[in-house]
Amino acid sequence: MIRARKTLAVATLAAFAMAGLGAVPAVAAGDPLLPHPGPDGLVWVDERTGDGGVASGGAWDGLPTVLTVACEGGGSVRVAMESQGSPVADFAVDCPAGSAGVGSVTMDAGVVQRGSFSVSVDASAENIRWSLTVTQPE
Numbered sequence: 001m002i003r004a005r006k007t008l009a010v011a012t013l014a015a016f017a018m019a020g021l022g023a024v025p026a027v028a029a030g031d032p033l034l035p036h037p038g039p040d041g042l043v044w045v046d047e048r049t050g051d052g053g054v055a056s057g058g059a060w061d062g063l064p065t066v067l068t069v070a071c072e073g074g075g076s077v078r079v080a081m082e083s084q085g086s087p088v089a090d091f092a093v094d095c096p097a098g099s100a101g102v103g104s105v106t107m108d109a110g111v112v113q114r115g116s117f118s119v120s121v122d123a124s125a126e127n128i129r130w131s132l133t134v135t136q137p138e
Contacts, residue, residue, distance in 0.1 A: 033070035033100050033131035043119070043134040049073075049127060053120035056134070059083065063136040065112040067119060068104040070131050071095035075124035079103065079132070083112040095128050 037044050042058050042065075059065065067089055071077045074097035081089035088111050093103035121130055 033072065033129065034068060034102075034133050037133040037135045040135040040137045041133055042136060043132070045130075045132045047129060047131050048121070049129050050123050050125075051121060052123075052130075053118060054132070054134075055116065055118040057116045059112045059115060059117050060136060061110050061112065061114045063138060064109050065107045066104060066133075066135045066137065067107075068102065068133045068135075069093050069121065070100045070102045071123075071128055072100045073097060073125065073128040075128045076101075077124070077128060077130050078122040079119065080122075081105075081112075081117060081119045081134075083117045084115060086113075088112055088117075093130075095124075095130070 033047060034044070043054050043056050045052075045054055067079070067081055069077060069079050071093055073095050075095050076092055077095060078092050079089070080087065088107055089105045091103050091105055094101040117134070119132060119134065121132065123130065
């Protein structure tokens, strides 16, 4: 069976609104907030500042989906994910100054439907730096 995520189509960055949870690992200035997700990755946004998001057409409904967001800069981000137009995740992440805050949500197989999904990031300030990954681990 050819998996839909193999034909991943990362599309647009766009502004949205969201909510979350957080943990705090250290990160040096200039270091990536989140590493590349490898072969399980559907989407990797290396780094952005301020509001933004991503849309993709590569989800598969037969695997769990993990959305992870990391940020820093002294504020917070609100994160929301929609699958086929329906909300599936909503969380906030605290973004400390000088270190990274990380929030993640794991959705069971079938929560994210086959095909398109979008993730939006609403930053509390334009200087908040963030990164995100969406993965479907086998």
